[in-house]
Amino acid sequence: MMKRSEPVTLTNMCMIKKKDKILVLDRNDPVWPGLTFPGGHVESHESFHDSVVREIKEETGLLIKNPHLVGVKQFFDKNDERYLVFFYVATEFTGTVKASDEGKLTWMTKEELTSKKLAYNFDHDLPVFFDKNLSEHLLDGKIDQTY
Incomplete structure (x- = not known):
């Protein structure tokens, strides 16, 4: 019988x-x-919603409200285990931007962002955030597709 569960890394952005x-x-x-x-x-045992609120607070100092799930990215890591990234958009927040050890934070327009050097493959993630008709970015060794 086929196994119904598998190891997976769960993340958000x-x-x-x-x-x-x-x-x-x-x-x-x-x-x-x-x-x-x-x-x-x-x-462990944290909801996806609570995890994105917590991570954004830790990394930016902002408390986001009503983050909206817009899509997901999946790929297989170096151990060939599934890695999922839940993509959210938030337009409501309180607080002041405060950078963390993760890196520098900057407010940019979409045009400014797309003209800069992005993290590896992030250019393929961006359409999922901006196009309401897309909901998934699938990345594996052979295929890089956006649905």
Whole structure:
């Protein structure tokens, strides 16, 4: 019989919007450096919603309200285990932007963001955040598709 469960890494990422600006993180992580959106790992027994609220607070100092799930990215890591990233958008928040050890934070327009050096493959994630008709970015060794 086929196994019904598998090991998986659960993470999130959130595009925070303020009028025509987006909060962008310049990650200093050697494994995945460059421009992306803030986010992080879902902890054991934590809801996806609570995890994105917590991660954004930790990485930006902002308390987001009503984050909206807009899509998901999945790929298989170096151990061939599934890795999921839940993509959120938040337009409501309180607090003041305060950078963490993760990297520098900057408000940019979409045009500014797309003209810069992005984190590896993040250019393929961006359409899921901006196009309401897309909901998934699937990445594996052979295929890089957005649905």
